[in-house]
Amino acid sequence: LFLIRYAGVENTLRLFGSNSDEGRQAISRSDLYVHDLQTKKSLLLFSSLYSQFQQKLEERGLFESTNLVVISGHGLRSVDSEEQFYIEECLADFSKITKIVNSHSMMMVFTDPDELDEVFFELKVCDQWAPMGDYDEGDNPLVSVYRTSELPEKFHWKSSRFMPGIIIMTRPGATVLTRELPSIPAGDEHARDIRQTGGWDNDNVEMRGVFMARGPAFKTNHESLPINMVDVYQVLLNILGVEPPHRHNGSWANVEDLLSSGWESRTSPDSISSSTSTARSFLCLILLCMLSY
Numbered sequence: 001l002f003l004i005r006y007a008g009v010e011n012t013l014r015l016f017g018s019n020s021d022e023g024r025q026a027i028s029r030s031d032l033y034v035h036d037l038q039t040k041k042s043l044l045l046f047s048s049l050y051s052q053f054q055q056k057l058e059e060r061g062l063f064e065s066t067n068l069v070v071i072s073g074h075g076l077r078s079v080d081s082e083e084q085f086y087i088e089e090c091l092a093d094f095s096k097i098t099k100i101v102n103s104h105s106m107m108m109v110f111t112d113p114d115e116l117d118e119v120f121f122e123l124k125v126c127d128q129w130a131p132m133g134d135y136d137e138g139d140n141p142l143v144s145v146y147r148t149s150e151l152p153e154k155f156h157w158k159s160s161r162f163m164p165g166i167i168i169m170t171r172p173g174a175t176v177l178t179r180e181l182p183s184i185p186a187g188d189e190h191a192r193d194i195r196q197t198g199g200w201d202n203d204n205v206e207m208r209g210v211f212m213a214r215g216p217a218f219k220t221n222h223e224s225l226p227i228n229m230v231d232v233y234q235v236l237l238n239i240l241g242v243e244p245p246h247r248h249n250g251s252w253a254n255v256e257d258l259l260s261s262g263w264e265s266r267t268s269p270d271s272i273s274s275s276t277s278t279a280r281s282f283l284c285l286i287l288l289c290m291l292s293y
Contacts, residue, residue, distance in 0.1 A: 067215030
């Protein structure tokens with residue numbers, strides 16, 4: 001198993017946006033890197049470590065039998081500059097907030113337990129993100145403020161002991177920031193200037209990432225329906241011939257159709273013959289953090 005993480009696309013799109021020359025160049029470079037990786041060209045990006053890895057595969061005649069997977073954790077969306085808000089505009093007393101974690105698409109608000117109800121009320125009725133202009137009752141609000149105990153079940157957050165008492169979530173495109181409150185990561189004076197970000201509700205199609213793969217385990221010229229990130233884990237274990245060591249939330253039915261004949265029905269390492277297990281268990285995984293949908 002060989003893992004490569006490449007953040008050049010994410011960093012560029014956040015700063016310049018996908019419609020910029022810089023954004024197009026970053027995506028083109030990542031495409032070239034993946035192409036070079038498959039066509040055995042010299043690739044400085046992945047350093048001498050990859051060169052040694054590739055050389056050993058070629059020496060053993062395993063390059064063509066190696067599975068290559070390219071994934072991104074989620075997509076990015078453009079930020080609406082007219083729908084950016086500061087949490088301080090909602091609060092009468094900043095000292096009631098002990099810290100803020102995250103910003104833009106989602107914010108965790110930590111308070112002293114005795115102050116939680118008052119802070120929640122101030123954020124819930126805050127004028128700056130109240131409905132503006134034409135607004136249908138069925139529309140998602142610009143900003144949603146939740147008690148953690150009232151979060152939708154699909155986020156799997158409400159029972160975590162690490163969560164604060166209040167969560168702020170924004171509609172895709174809208175963002176919430178902080179100027180003065182103690183925050184993790186630390187507040188950045190340029191935070192308002194980013195062009196794209198992620199982290200919104202993953203039911204939104206713009207938050208979809210990419211999953212691309214080639215190799216003996218995968219069908220050729222096959223386009224799949226959307227899968228979930230939690231589905232990927234079992235695909236990688238299947239390629240490596242490893243039984244899942246614990247329960248997980250992936251659904252095999254979502255990914256079975258990705259795999260070529262003989263791979264989709266494997267249930268254990270024993271289902272691979274000893275003569276082919278070594279050649280077919282190599283896996284190169286590239287994580288592109290992140291691609292714009």
